[in-house]
Amino acid sequence: MSALEQTPPTSSTLERPTLSLRGVNKSFGAVQVLHDVHLDVYPGKVTALVGDNGAGKSTLIKSIAGIHPIDSGTVEFEGKPVQLNGPRDAARLGIEVVYQDLALADNLDVVQNMFLGRERKRGVVLDEASMEEAARDTLTKLSVRTLKSVRQLVSSLSGGQRQTVAIAKAVLWESKLVILDEPTAALGVAQTRQVLDLVRRLADTGHAVVFITHNMVDVFEVADRVAALYLGRVAADVPISEVDRTQVIELITSGRSGELGLASDALED
Amino acid sequence: MSSNTLTAAEASGPHKPAAGFEGDRHDNTVGGAVRGYLNKLRAGDLGALPAVLGIVVLGILFTALRPDTFLTPLNLANLLVQSTPIIVLAMGLVFVLLLGEIDLSAGVVSGVCSAVLAQLLVQAGVAWPIAVLGAIATGAVIGVFTGSLVGIVGIPSFVVTLALFLGFQGVTLRLIGQGGTVPVREPVIRALANENLPVTLGWILAALVVVAYAGFELWRWRSQRSRGLAHQPLLLVVLRIAVIAAVVVGVTAILSVDRALAAAIDLAGIPYAVPLVVLLLLVLTFVLSRTSFGRHVYAVGGNAEAARRAGINVTRIRVLAFVISSSLAAISGILATSRLSSVTPDAGAGNTLLYAVGAAVIGGTSLFGGRGRARDAVLGGLVIAIIANGLGLLGVAAYLNFIITGGVLLLAASVDALARRRAATARR
Incomplete structure (x- = not known):
């Protein structure tokens, strides 16, 4: 591994990656879903994870989240090798996943949702005041101005606001790596704008962000790096400035684009 | 109210310089609060409104129909005591309903527990605190059983509790004996509803x-x-x-x-039962609104998957909800025993459960889970007790009594379902 790290870095890899995957393999029975995956995710940067349906995006994030432990390969978190054998391992390290189907309870308010399962207490009594303050601080830090009240029920929020709350919930836990699974998939134009702004601020506040999307506009709007998966392999993991839209689409659909992408022998098996 | 109030509230509160969240400040004005309440009503969350309206309207109605008897202190005291077993049973059901489950056996569980109480007092001759603890423990054990079948085995609560509804009637019958009635003359138990x-x-x-x-x-x-x-x-x-x-x-x-009707007495x-209900109301309200257990009950009822992902042990919450429901059913059974000073083989059967479910739903607890409070049981229980009491004073035939009470429950459930639909359409 050390040999890899000493390879001359490009400008954007000078910083130590928050998460670093090397040679990760994952199979479900006879089906190998992830092949020798290399991926670096940097603090303060948005990494767009793109790939066609079935390319292995979901499996990859579930491996990072500890839901599907990997078969082989190494995972380093902030430079230290780690084992991710369950969601708790991931949460302890500061990895938070915001799933596409939002894990929010409609009948609870914003504060209650953000602290769900991890309520602050004084004795047996819920410490509502401190939770409300912390929730508001987090939302303020992320410059969320669209919420009328933090004591609003989630059922009364728009899709974009709900996504915002889900993301803020992930940030509340001093998370270092936030993984967003298609956060703009079901949103309108204005709400997509809100969420993309929020994703940007998430990175600007020092989080490493993995952003899964099918939308090329979103990728070039918000991402600093792009990682393309093709049939379970990482076809490219490069700064966004080194690729254009056509190249990214080629990487997604064929795993190659000019000099970039998988060697032809890898594509054959 | 006026813009004066608004500026006064804005100026007087040492607010943090918050970005956004204007609502958190605007809600501080009475006008804002009233608007918020109206919005809630429009979105289908009626809260305590139907129950309070029900109490007022029914109160006026029965006062007009029976001016000499309905609004007398004697009848009102009677009505309150009548309502206590219904209220306590409904309080337990609130926990189960909050999860979106149902406990059809709660009524007969109260019957089994009162039979246990009677047998402990009369047959075993133990002191009342032990008998009471025995009855409540019986309820708790039944709750563990029911909750495990629902939460661990995964049978729909409707089926589990329907089966138990039948089964537990048999248990009460066995304990009390066919056609028999066990009189309970223990002074402390009797005093609950009679002193x-x-x-x-x-x-x-x-x-x-x-x-x-x-x-x-x-x-x-x-x-x-x-x-x-x-x-x-x-x-x-x-x-x-x-x-x-x-x-x-x-x-x-x-x-x-x-x-007293006679001057000499x-x-x-x-009545002792009333402060007991108030105490239960305070404790259960505290549990539901100020503890993480209560918060998790709402979360599981609102979105079980979200609760699971948040690390909440959903199975444990389900089992505990049934334990609470059945334990409160036991207390309800004790109150009913006190009121009747006896336990019959059909204790807790008949319309007991219907009354309690009706009470919870009329009070504002949703049958779809996620919405409800302990106070709903009190308000709804009073509505049910007023109906039962008023119809009794009117001397209405028994058949009408059933039809009217059933109708009221249907009405409350319709309001609940419509409110839910309204909330769903208001969102998007």
Whole structure:
């Protein structure tokens, strides 16, 4: 591994990656879903994870989240090798996943949702005041101005606001790596704008962000790096400035684009 | 109200310089709070409104129809005592309904527990505290059983409790014996529904409740305001305290009047069952709104998958909800035993459960889970008790009694379903 790290870095890899995957393999029975995956995710940067349906995006994030432990390969978190054998391992390290189907309870308010399962207490009594303050601080830090009240029920929020709350919930836990699974998939134009702004601020506040999307506009709007998966392999993991839209689409659909992408022998098996 | 109020509230509160969250400040005005409430109503969340309206309308109706008997202290005391077993049973059902489950066996569980109580007192001859503990423990064990079948085995609660509804009637029948009635003459148990607090003690307790409630509400308002948290306008807090105070003082006053029919007997004071219900209301409200267990009950009812992903042990919450429901059913059974001074083989069968479900739903607890409070059981239980009591005074035929009570439950369930639909369409 050390040999890899000493390879001359490009400008954007000078910083130590928050998460670093090397040679990760994952199979479900006879089906190998992830092949020798290399991926670096940097603090303060948005990494767009793109790939066609079935390319292995979901499996990859579930491996990072500890839901599907990997078969082989190494995972380093902030430079230290780690084992991710369950969601708790991931949460302890500061990895938070915001799933596409939002894990929010409609009948609870914003504060209650953000602290769900991890309520602050004084004795047996819920410490509502401190939770409300912390929730508001987090939302303020992320410059969320669209919420009328933090004591609003989630059922009364728009899709974009709900996504915002889900993301803020992930940030509340001093998370270092936030993984967003298609956060703009079901949103309108204005709400997509809100969420993309929020994703940007998430990175600007020092989080490493993995952003899964099918939308090329979103990728070039918000991402600093792009990682393309093709049939379970990482076809490219490069700064966004080194690729254009056509190249990214080629990487997604064929795993190659000019000099970039998988060697032809890898594509054959 | 006016823009003056708004600026006054804005100026007086030492708010944090918050970006956004205007609502957290605007809600501080009475106008904002009223608008918020109207919005909630429009979105289908009726809260306590139907129950309060029901109590007022039915009260006026029965007073008009039976002016000599309905609004007398004697009948009102009777009505309150009548309502207590329904209220306590409904309080337990609130926990199960909050999860979106149902406990059709709650009524007959109260019957089994009262049979256990009677057998412990009469056959075994144990002291009343042991008998009471035995009855409640029986309820808790039944709750573990029911909750495990629902939460662990995964049978729909409707089926589990329907089966138990039948099964437990058999258990009560076995314990009490065919055609038999076990009289319960134990003085403490009998006193619950048949004896009253001394008038002075009643007033002291009433004053304590009002002062404690007012103190807590004002303290919370102050601390929320000083920390710049979302809070209600002071006027609204004071208004709520005034309403509670008026109700507590009013009820205490009525119950402190000598209501004996014969001049020779002195019959005044609050029946012991009433402060017991108030105590349960306080404890359960605390559990639901101020502990993480309560929060998790709402979360599981609102979105079980979200709760699971948040690390909440959903199975444990399900089992505990049934334990609470069945334990409260046992207390309800004890109150019913006290009122009748006996236990019959059909204790807790018949319309007991229907009344309790009706009470919870009329009070504002949703049958779809996620919405409900302990106070719903009290308000709805009073509505049900007023209907039963009023129809009794009118001498309505038994068949009509069933039809009317069933109709009221259907009406409440319709309101609940429509409110839910309304909330779903209001969202998007």
